[in-house]
Amino acid sequence: MAYLELEKLHKEFGDFTAIEEIDVSIQAGEFLSLLGPSGCGKTTALRIVAGFERPTSGRVVVEGKDLTNVPPNHRDMGMVFQAYSLFPNMTAEANVEFGLRVRGQSGAERRKRVEDLLELVGLSAAAKRYPHQLSGGMQQRVALARALAIEPRVLLLDEPLSALDAKVRVQLREEIRRLQTQLGITTLYVTHDQEEALSVSDRVAVLSQGQIEQIGAPAEIYNAPGTPFVAEFIGTMNRLEATVAEEGQVQVNGMVLAVTDARGLPRGERVLVLIRPEILDLQRADGAASSALVGEVVAHIFLGAITRVKVDAGEHELSADLPGHRAAELPVGSQVAASFPADGGRVLALSEQPEGPAERAPAGQ
Amino acid sequence: MTRSGWFWVAVGLLYFLLPLAATAEFSFKDGDSYSFAAYREIFDDPQFRDTFFLSLKLAIVTIIVALLLFIPTVYWVHLRLPQFRPLVQFLCALPFVVPPIVLIVGILYVYNYQWVPGKYLGSPYYLVPGYVVLGFPFMFFALDNAFRAIDVHTLTEASQSLGAGWTRTLWKVILPNILTGALAGAFLTFALVMGEFTMASLALFNTFPTYINYIGQTKANPAAALTIISFGITWLALLGILFVGRRPGRTAVQVGGGAR
Ligand SMILES: Nc1ncnc2c1ncn2[C@@H]1O[C@H](COP(=O)(O)OP(=O)(O)OP(=O)(O)O)[C@@H](O)[C@H]1O
Numbered sequence: 001m002a003y004l005e006l007e008k009l010h011k012e013f014g015d016f017t018a019i020e021e022i023d024v025s026i027q028a029g030e031f032l033s034l035l036g037p038s039g040c041g042k043t044t045a046l047r048i049v050a051g052f053e054r055p056t057s058g059r060v061v062v063e064g065k066d067l068t069n070v071p072p073n074h075r076d077m078g079m080v081f082q083a084y085s086l087f088p089n090m091t092a093e094a095n096v097e098f099g100l101r102v103r104g105q106s107g108a109e110r111r112k113r114v115e116d117l118l119e120l121v122g123l124s125a126a127a128k129r130y131p132h133q134l135s136g137g138m139q140q141r142v143a144l145a146r147a148l149a150i151e152p153r154v155l156l157l158d159e160p161l162s163a164l165d166a167k168v169r170v171q172l173r174e175e176i177r178r179l180q181t182q183l184g185i186t187t188l189y190v191t192h193d194q195e196e197a198l199s200v201s202d203r204v205a206v207l208s209q210g211q212i213e214q215i216g217a218p219a220e221i222y223n224a225p226g227t228p229f230v231a232e233f234i235g236t237m238n239r240l241e242a243t244v245a246e247e248g249q250v251q252v253n254g255m256v257l258a259v260t261d262a263r264g265l266p267r268g269e270r271v272l273v274l275i276r277p278e279i280l281d282l283q284r285a286d287g288a289a290s291s292a293l294v295g296e297v298v299a300h301i302f303l304g305a306i307t308r309v310k311v312d313a314g315e316h317e318l319s320a321d322l323p324g325h326r327a328a329e330l331p332v333g334s335q336v337a338a339s340f341p342a343d344g345g346r347v348l349a350l351s352e353q354p355e356g357p358a359e360r361a362p363a364g365q
Numbered sequence: 366m367t368r369s370g371w372f373w374v375a376v377g378l379l380y381f382l383l384p385l386a387a388t389a390e391f392s393f394k395d396g397d398s399y400s401f402a403a404y405r406e407i408f409d410d411p412q413f414r415d416t417f418f419l420s421l422k423l424a425i426v427t428i429i430v431a432l433l434l435f436i437p438t439v440y441w442v443h444l445r446l447p448q449f450r451p452l453v454q455f456l457c458a459l460p461f462v463v464p465p466i467v468l469i470v471g472i473l474y475v476y477n478y479q480w481v482p483g484k485y486l487g488s489p490y491y492l493v494p495g496y497v498v499l500g501f502p503f504m505f506f507a508l509d510n511a512f513r514a515i516d517v518h519t520l521t522e523a524s525q526s527l528g529a530g531w532t533r534t535l536w537k538v539i540l541p542n543i544l545t546g547a548l549a550g551a552f553l554t555f556a557l558v559m560g561e562f563t564m565a566s567l568a569l570f571n572t573f574p575t576y577i578n579y580i581g582q583t584k585a586n587p588a589a590a591l592t593i594i595s596f597g598i599t600w601l602a603l604l605g606i607l608f609v610g611r612r613p614g615r616t617a618v619q620v621g622g623g624a625r
């Protein structure tokens with residue numbers, strides 16, 4: 001049975017619906033991320049789990065016990081906030097000790113535990129320092145140690161890294177993941193940074209407008225986005241509007257392309273073909289090309305190991321990631337034809353209102 | 366600063382310091398020479414001690430009542446009822462608009478009702494509610510500033526998520542971080558009570574300010590000495606505010622963070 005269950009959570013603030021419905025089960029020891037754009041209700045969902053907000057309807061269940069009406073200080077949930085959450089009047093040590101004092105642990109026991117935790121987050125040397133004497137990254141480590149000290153049933157993190165600079169962010173997220181795995185603690189992690197979510201989670205739930213768009217392992221979310229919204233939100237995606245033609249083929253601008261994923265779809269249906277930039281290949285097109293996807297190179301974006309080549313193909317703007325030397329053969333202004341292997345594209349049915357982020361088109365499979 | 370700037374600073378200082386220096390000089394005058402005679406006379410006067418300690422007690426009680434009343438109130442306004450802050454700010458202006466004389470008449474009227482136990486009627490402590498009202502603006506602004514300097518929501522929620530209830534959160538987490546503001550409010554209230562004349566006088570109590578008034582009308586040199594003493598008390602209170610404002614380790618400043 002699932003360890004933490006969010007059952008049909010629904011939340012309204014006045015007449016504004018912050019959460020339409022969130023229904024998800026989390027296994028013991030699992031690391032689940034709630035990922036979504038600003039205002040999609042991630043924080044609200046987390047606060048409902050922590051007990052700071054009551055859901056308008058729905059339940060929060062941990063180990064079969066309904067906690068929906070339990071006040072936050074009796075929930076045993078460790079929470080790490082975005083920033084400014086350390087008690088400014090206490091040293092790092094005293095901050096970590098706070099929850100243990102509340103629980104009435106003996107002095108010796110407390111000191112041992114505080115020491116262990118500060119060591120775990122690599123801050124033994126800073127035990128006696130006040131929050132204002134710690135860097136942003138160190139403050140968040142202390143906040144993490146403080147949340148873990150009480151051996152919470154669930155660890156909740158609300159964008160704990162968003163106030164830190166890029167390098168510390170990457171370092172700390174790996175450390176959070178390492179600690180989480182080591183301690184086997186069930187974790188709910190809120191972020192709007194897709195790279196962060198994909199790199200540390202067991203599963204990612206992509207939220208949009210108070211609903212879960214898709215939930216799955218990072219690779220699944222990345223490789224097989226279930227809705228146009230997810231496809232758009234996660235990574236970069238080329239989108240081609242097309243019509244289903246023969247079995248396993250689609251028509252774009254009157255030209256036929258083979259896409260395995262289009263099999264089984266009714267002929268004439270409007271679909272969206274999604275192709276990752278790393279899948280798309282570019283060739284020099286001399287004269288009249290036979291491909292549907294011809295255009296002019298308009299920009300090169302240097303990304304280190306690869307170069308992203310932008311192509312203006314009439315109705316579509318395409319991006320292709322090529323190794324530097326290949327990109328160099330296709331300077332800005334040259335005519336190119338784009339192609340991709342038949343199994344490299346993903347097909348989603350296009351509903352009546354195209355591109356609306358809330359649309360929940362069935363996955364085309 | 367420019368030359369004319371310094372000039373005006375000097376004029377300002379003279380304006381404040383000259384009367385003070387003159388008063389001080391006068392307070393030490395003893396015939397043709399100088400002595401502490403006037404001060405001795407004041408300190409030897411049992412009335413001085415009685416009224417001074419009465420005002421001191423009134424100040425302390427007022428401060429305690431005001432803190433007990435206003436810390437939870439301001440906390441709650443910040444945490445749950447931010448929309449009421451303008452209203453509270455408006456209420457703050459009332460003691461300035463409604464003069465103490467109106468206030469004390471109102472309070473005397475209230476105390477004339479039968480339900481007030483007789484023993485409180487003769488007690489100077491019934492000035493306390495009036496003082497709390499008079500001190501409310503000072504206390505509120507001091508506390509309000511302190512609460513604005515900390516992240517009340519996050520600190521409260523962090524404390525709760527660690528298992529603390531309201532009492533512990535208020536006592537261990539919130540109070541230490543607004544202590545500077547609370548102390549500043551306390552010193553201001555202290556100075557206020559030590560100098561409030563109208564209410565005490567109308568209610569016929571002999572507090573320190575009414576004593577100053579009495580001496581001022583009867584004895585010249587001791588009055589000057591008393592002025593200097595009372596001035597010293599006010600300055601000590603102000604110094605107290607400066608001092609608590611500078612204590613390290615209590616500030617709510619945190620490095621890092623930013624985008625929120
Ligand atoms: N207490 C509240 N009263 C009214 N509306 C609220 C309240 N809290 C949140 N909302 C609204 O609910 C929606 C979801 O808010 P939430 O904070 O959960 O978003 P989020 O996904 O965490 O966004 P962000 O990435 O910006 O933090 C927002 O439109 C917000 O304005």
Ligand SMILES: [Mg+2]
Binds near residue numbers: 042043
């Ligand atoms: Mg948020």
